[in-house]
Amino acid sequence: MKVGEYLRVPYLVTAQSVERPDGSWARHVEHPELPDCTAEAESIVDALTQLETKRIETVVSLLKSGRTPPMRPYLLGDVQARQRVRRAGLAEKIEPLWDTDASSMRVG
Structure with missing residues (x-):
């Protein structure tokens, strides 16, 4: 498969509001199917934007x-x-990288 095909996968997104230690609130979003693929921001839009970058x-x-x-x-x-x-x-x-064969991406 090509790298671009993997980047076309629509992963599940979960979102919740979480209270920070200082008492403020943030929006926490994640792709639970991907390791360590989370983001947090004051606005849901900013959190989702950060999550998209993290997903890629x-x-x-x-x-x-x-x-x-x-x-x-x-x-x-x-x-x-x-x-x-x-x-x-x-x-x-x-x-x-889009049309690169994903198996050729391996480093090390």
Whole structure:
């Protein structure tokens, strides 16, 4: 499979409001299917934006370590997935990898 196909997987998102030690509240979001793929911010929009960046980085990191990210029987469209990469500010880093065979990503 190509790297771009793994980046098209629509992972489950969970969200909850959590109280911080100082008494303020934050929105905590995560992709429970991916290791350590969480984000927290005051606004849900900011938390989800951070989570999207973390998802992309986590999937690429898993591939580089030789592990296969969880898959689904359906994928997001190619254009939609590429737009998510651009919005996350990772286009320069990820676009060159998009059509790379994921098995060739392994480092070490």
